[in-house]
Amino acid sequence: MIDLCLGLAGSVWAQLPVSHFTLAWNHSIEKIRWEEDYRVTREGLVLEEARIRGSGAGMEIPDDARLENGSWHFQRLLQPLQPLRLGRTPEAGDYQLCVDGTCRFMSRWVGSPTNSQPFIQLWSCEAVRQPSQDNPRAN
Template identity: 50%
Template sequence: MEVPAKNFTLRWQHSIEKIDWEEDYSIAGEWLYLSSARVRGSGAGMEPPPGSFYAKGVWRYRPQPDMRWTRQLLLVRSEFARDYELCLNGACQPLSRWVPLGAGHTALLPCALG
């Protein structure tokens, strides 16, 4: 899948607690950089990390330095949970718009924009 953007948000819903999570990424060469994240509540085993702050119903935080850089995101998808959403310029679409849900695992990798 190819997405012509340097920044994007990945949104998903916890399959048991039904709480939305969002992560903001930038493409930096061969890396994905996680700059910030939000969670709209908390539940068993999914508490916001230390340093989070709560405002207008949302926990906001900046991930720890060792969690910010990655070469790929491996997303496990299932027909039994709401699909991930990819948000570009504030508009969110289900990942199935680009990659069929039946694919099971989906890897998001940075690539150079040409």
């Protein structure tokens, strides 16, 4: 199985058993919410759709975007990202990871953003499962 790993330079800080997730944040200047839906594959993280609630500095809405429920929806054809590198500082605020409609701040798994560690990476990784207590040889 493939999981989502969070960390830096190949060092895993957290590993989540998810096949899809949404990465969400508020633009640090414009305060506009941005969301990106990803699928976790062996090749990397595949961006399936993005949504933005408005435009602003560095947040241009693509020409082919469609407006639905107050957000602009669009797709970008990108190669799988492996890793996805995110800037993460206290001034910009924290990202949220959303799974099955529930969003939680990334700090839940990797601690609060700091200026001494201004980046984090997300990538697909091999699942590591602990053996069950009933069957210590099970994976």
